[in-house]
Amino acid sequence: MKKNLKTYAQNTWCPGCGNFGIELAFKEAINELITEEKIKKENIVIVTGIGCHAKIADYLNLNSFYSLHGRVLAPATGIKIANPNLSVIGFAGDGDAYGEGLDHLIFAAKRNINLTMIVHNNRVFALTTGQFTPTSPYGFAGKSTPQGSEEEPFNPLELMLASGATFIARGFSGNPSHLKEIIKEAILHQGFSFIDVLQPCVSFYDTYDFYRQRVYDLKKEGHNYSSWQLALEKIKEWNYLNGEKEKIPIGIFYKIKKNTFEENIFKKINTPRTSPPNLKEILKKHL
Amino acid sequence: MREYSILIGGRAGEGIRLAGLMIAKLFNQLGYRIFVYEDYPSLIKGGHNFSIIRASPKKILAHQEKVDILIALNQETIEQHYWRIKKEGLIIFDSNSVKAKGIGIPLKEITERHKLPQIAKNTAAFGAFASILGINFSLVKKVIKNSIEKRGAENIELAKEAYQQVKKIGQFLKLSALRKSPSPLLTGNEAIALGAIKAGLKLYIAYPMTPATTILHYLAKNQENFNLLTIQPENEIAAIGLAQGASYAGIKNMIGTSGGGFALMVEHLSLAGQAEIPTVVVLSQRPGPATGLPTYTAQSDLFFALFAGHGEFPKIVLAPGDPEEAFYLSGQALNLAWKFQVPVIILSDKHLSESTFSTEINERKIIEEDFKRWKKNGEYKRYAMTADGVSPLTFPGDKKAIIKSNSYTHDEYGITTEEIEFVNKAKEKRLKKLKTIENYLKKKETIKIYGNKKSKTALITWGSTKGVVKEVGENLNLKIIQPLYLSPLPVWELKKHLKGVKKIISVEVNTTGQLSRLLKCYGFQSDKMILKSDGRPFTLDELEEKIKKIIL
Numbered sequence: 001m002k003k004n005l006k007t008y009a010q011n012t013w014c015p016g017c018g019n020f021g022i023e024l025a026f027k028e029a030i031n032e033l034i035t036e037e038k039i040k041k042e043n044i045v046i047v048t049g050i051g052c053h054a055k056i057a058d059y060l061n062l063n064s065f066y067s068l069h070g071r072v073l074a075p076a077t078g079i080k081i082a083n084p085n086l087s088v089i090g091f092a093g094d095g096d097a098y099g100e101g102l103d104h105l106i107f108a109a110k111r112n113i114n115l116t117m118i119v120h121n122n123r124v125f126a127l128t129t130g131q132f133t134p135t136s137p138y139g140f141a142g143k144s145t146p147q148g149s150e151e152e153p154f155n156p157l158e159l160m161l162a163s164g165a166t167f168i169a170r171g172f173s174g175n176p177s178h179l180k181e182i183i184k185e186a187i188l189h190q191g192f193s194f195i196d197v198l199q200p201c202v203s204f205y206d207t208y209d210f211y212r213q214r215v216y217d218l219k220k221e222g223h224n225y226s227s228w229q230l231a232l233e234k235i236k237e238w239n240y241l242n243g244e245k246e247k248i249p250i251g252i253f254y255k256i257k258k259n260t261f262e263e264n265i266f267k268k269i270n271t272p273r274t275s276p277p278n279l280k281e282i283l284k285k286h287l
Numbered sequence: 288m289r290e291y292s293i294l295i296g297g298r299a300g301e302g303i304r305l306a307g308l309m310i311a312k313l314f315n316q317l318g319y320r321i322f323v324y325e326d327y328p329s330l331i332k333g334g335h336n337f338s339i340i341r342a343s344p345k346k347i348l349a350h351q352e353k354v355d356i357l358i359a360l361n362q363e364t365i366e367q368h369y370w371r372i373k374k375e376g377l378i379i380f381d382s383n384s385v386k387a388k389g390i391g392i393p394l395k396e397i398t399e400r401h402k403l404p405q406i407a408k409n410t411a412a413f414g415a416f417a418s419i420l421g422i423n424f425s426l427v428k429k430v431i432k433n434s435i436e437k438r439g440a441e442n443i444e445l446a447k448e449a450y451q452q453v454k455k456i457g458q459f460l461k462l463s464a465l466r467k468s469p470s471p472l473l474t475g476n477e478a479i480a481l482g483a484i485k486a487g488l489k490l491y492i493a494y495p496m497t498p499a500t501t502i503l504h505y506l507a508k509n510q511e512n513f514n515l516l517t518i519q520p521e522n523e524i525a526a527i528g529l530a531q532g533a534s535y536a537g538i539k540n541m542i543g544t545s546g547g548g549f550a551l552m553v554e555h556l557s558l559a560g561q562a563e564i565p566t567v568v569v570l571s572q573r574p575g576p577a578t579g580l581p582t583y584t585a586q587s588d589l590f591f592a593l594f595a596g597h598g599e600f601p602k603i604v605l606a607p608g609d610p611e612e613a614f615y616l617s618g619q620a621l622n623l624a625w626k627f628q629v630p631v632i633i634l635s636d637k638h639l640s641e642s643t644f645s646t647e648i649n650e651r652k653i654i655e656e657d658f659k660r661w662k663k664n665g666e667y668k669r670y671a672m673t674a675d676g677v678s679p680l681t682f683p684g685d686k687k688a689i690i691k692s693n694s695y696t697h698d699e700y701g702i703t704t705e706e707i708e709f710v711n712k713a714k715e716k717r718l719k720k721l722k723t724i725e726n727y728l729k730k731k732e733t734i735k736i737y738g739n740k741k742s743k744t745a746l747i748t749w750g751s752t753k754g755v756v757k758e759v760g761e762n763l764n765l766k767i768i769q770p771l772y773l774s775p776l777p778v779w780e781l782k783k784h785l786k787g788v789k790k791i792i793s794v795e796v797n798t799t800g801q802l803s804r805l806l807k808c809y810g811f812q813s814d815k816m817i818l819k820s821d822g823r824p825f826t827l828d829e830l831e832e833k834i835k836k837i838i839l
Binding site: 007008009042043044045047050055057058061062063064065066067068071073074075076077078079080081082083085086103104106107265276277279280282283284286287 | 312315316433469470471472473477481484485487490492509512513514516518520521522524525527528529530531532533534535536537538540554555558562648650655682683684685686688689690691692693694695700701702703
């Protein structure tokens with residue numbers, strides 16, 4: 001039976017917002033994983049940053065930690081360490097993940113902590129009414145850069161590959177059924193799963209047509225995602241610049257097996273005992 | 288029965304700290320009570336390090352300027368500290384590298400002969416020192432065994448040679464054993480760690496920063512034995528974020544840092560206020576601003592701790608002054624954070640965190656207290672309105688609950704709202720908790736009073752400065768007042784204990800008299816402030832002189 005994951009919170013995303021596609025894909029993915037008995041609803045925790053994307057915490061009837069701008073992966077990591085049985089999924093905006101909290105993203109990948117990070121990459125600060133972000137193209141004319149931004153974007157997938165992420169994917173909010181499959185695989189992947197979701201912002205940066213004309217599915221091309229070199233090649237195919245003629249690949253770029261952070265930690269430390277250690281014995285060592 | 292003060296000095300990397308600790312352990316084994324002050328610059332090799340070990344038949348918490356024995360591993364120690372030697376004092380020195388009058392032993396040469404690295408000179412110096420005091424070598428052996436893990440047997444042989452060389456020169460002093468058993472020697476940081484463990488600590492997260500780092504070292508080294516996990520994340524923002532995630536998932540945790548790291552944590556401290564997440568932070572102060580004096584002491588972050596975090600929310604700030612209080616308050620911090628779902632700050636400083644003290648820990652004073660848990664009736668609301676403002680907790684994995692934690696203003700379920708009705712309710716909830724906490728603390732020990740309780744002159748102090756103020760104040764027959772809680776300030780106790788007091792003298796290690804100014808907000812006016820802010824704590828001699836100038 002399909003779980004109703006809706007809350008009573010009124011949805012305030014703009015009509016046509018790319019967030020709807022991501023929400024739909026996520027709900028479908030969760031429902032299927034629960035039905036397939038691969039995860040339990042009570043074990044799901046979603047963690048969000050601050051921005052339009054983050055309202056998903058209010059809209060979904062799931063355990064949630066609505067955190068601070070940029071910090072999603074800090075509490076998410078703490079939750080996973082505290083209870084490795086939980087399925088932790090982080091949601092962040094591009095300002096969140098690639099600007100304010102980039103350090104946490106790199107370290108989550110470096111540690112290979114077993115959780116999923118979904119970045120709603122609309123390449124604009126939307127809730128603050130339109131400024132450039134780390135993935136906005138060069139020359140982006142926003143309210144803080146009316147003459148055009150002076151910075152070139154970076155490629156977050158390339159950054160994740162360099163940082164040690166073991167699952168790297170890109171989705172498109174305009175193709176929710178494709179995105180759903182990626183999310184399912186990401187949640188089931190043992191290790192740090194990163195999904196950059198291209199998401200048009202109808203109010204401040206409408207990229208629907210741009211993406212629709214360029215995206216294509218890596219899977220259909222028979223991409224071998226276990227090769228670092230091939231992953232890099234595919235990742236470099238599009239560098240978040242606009243106006244180019246190249247195609248934009250979506251799908252899973254890279255996926256490998258590696259020990260997770262929790263596995264490494266709990267290999268060394270036994271599951272905590274319930275009773276506190278004997279203080280008298282400890283103090284004897286201090287004489 | 289007399290007491291002894293010993294200074295051992297040398298370059299960083301010469302094992303001064305370890306030698307000082309071995310001297311402390313030696314006295315401890317003979318039944319003395321100990322205080323060890325450590326002074327070291329922020330570097331790894333070179334510079335000048337020294338420890339002052341004070342051993343007394345009675346419990347002590349401070350050091351003196353003057354010493355009975357000076358142990359010099361380099362010339363600089365003589366030059367910097369010669370003035371400290373008392374009239375009948377002795378100098379022990381490495382005759383291979385130091386020119387001085389006293390008992391010169393070729394420590395460098397002996398160490399080379401034993402084919403040990405030069406750092407082992409400290410063990411040789413220790414052997415020579417014990418010999419001068421006429422201490423039986425078997426005790427020297429026991430202390431070395433207990434203190435040096437690597438090449439222990441060789442170090443014992445080395446100490447023995449230095450010990451015998453002194454014997455040939457003659458017997459200088461005869462230290463008598465006291466009829467007391469040794470007591471555990473702890474630093475403030477170790478006591479903080481142990482108190483938290485007793486209260487159920489399962490996870491400690493910290494990014495290294497002096498003088499809080501040794502909590503991380505101590506816990507990391509003993510992870511298995513103490514039944515907990517330690518994590519060193521990418522920075523202090525991550526440290527507190529991880530901690531709050533762990534609290535949300537139901538695991539008791541603590542984080543530790545100094546002023547600079549605490550500055551980075553502040554946004555999450557505010558999150559603890561809004562989302563009501565149990566958060567325990569050890570803030571071990573050092574002199575700022577900015578990088579300041581990393582390895583020295585200060586009490587200059589009281590206001591920072593009190594006012595940290597945007598918005599208005601309840602927060603508890605505790606200030607232990609010695610390891611017993613550190614143990615008790617650190618355990619209490621964990622219990623309070625979970626009982627009231629608030630941030631709790633344990634204010635320490637380098638002087639408490641890194642000095643070594645003889646302790647009498649009463650472990651029964653701290654138990655792991657339970658917190659308000661959800662009884663699984665009806666629908667779970669993370670922020671349910673209750674009479675005391677505290678909502679029941681449950682954690683992810685609970686089949687019957689959806690747990691929504693939120694940094695926005697939220698309704699009872701934890702869903703974001705901007706409606707006036709809910710905004711006001713949320714505000715009232717936070718204020719109610721403030722009252723609940725105060726009422727709870729009225730039944731707890733929140734203040735310490737020492738000395739002559741009837742004296743018309745009261746010394747008021749906080750944190751590590753308590754040690755020196757207590758001893759001087761008792762000697763001068765004055766009243767000593769030390770609040771253990773700085774937020775909420777135990778005004779109810781202060782009113783009671785300041786009644787009849789004609790003169791209030793505040794003593795703090797900062798430039799502006801932060802406690803004194805805080806007290807003024809509540810109508811308690813200090814008549815005099817005794818302040819010091821050069822990174823060094825007050826010594827007994829120094830403070831006594833300053834107080835005498837005011838009261839005589």
